[in-house]
Amino acid sequence: MIETIAVPELTAKEQMGFWRRVAIRGSDECWPWLGAKTSTGYGSVRVRGRLYRAHRIAWALCTGRGAELDGFVVLHTCDRPRCMSPWHLRRGTVADNSADMARKGRSGSAKLTADQVRAIRSAGGSRREISARYGVHPTTASKIRRRERWAWLD
Ligand SMILES: [Zn+2]
Secondary structure (H helix, E strand, O other): OOOOOOOOOOHHHHHOOOHHOOOOOOOOOOOOOOOOOOOOOOEEEEEEEEEEEEHHHHHEEEEEOHHHOOOOEEEOOOOOOOOHHHHHHEOOOHHHHHHHHHHHEEEEEEOOOOHHHHHHHHHOHHHHHHHHOOOOOOHHHHHEEEEEEOOOOO
């Protein structure tokens, strides 16, 4: 799930192809990725036959430090996996990522109660609405509904 591979230098043509798939906006706004996504909601892009998380490419292109991503994650300060804004991305360690996820209540099923899980399963609305209402990540909400999380609960 966590990606910590270095990002290669992109040619001018590859860079243009990359930014064409980003909704470039102001410095105080998120820049949504318009291309392919992973099942967990991250932008996904193929560079010379290999798939990368798009926000890692964005960070590398804006800093010129793609080689320094070997062993590191790129974190979203805005908590939007699809965001490509260089102002919302920072390099961090895997430990930073875990701390970030725990702080945002994404560490999985541990923080929810059985009653909350039942409520998520019976509630209507989109996974985004569920996410906002119960303070879980949209992916977690989906997994709970599909019984990939808390599968043992009736
Ligand atoms: Zn953002």
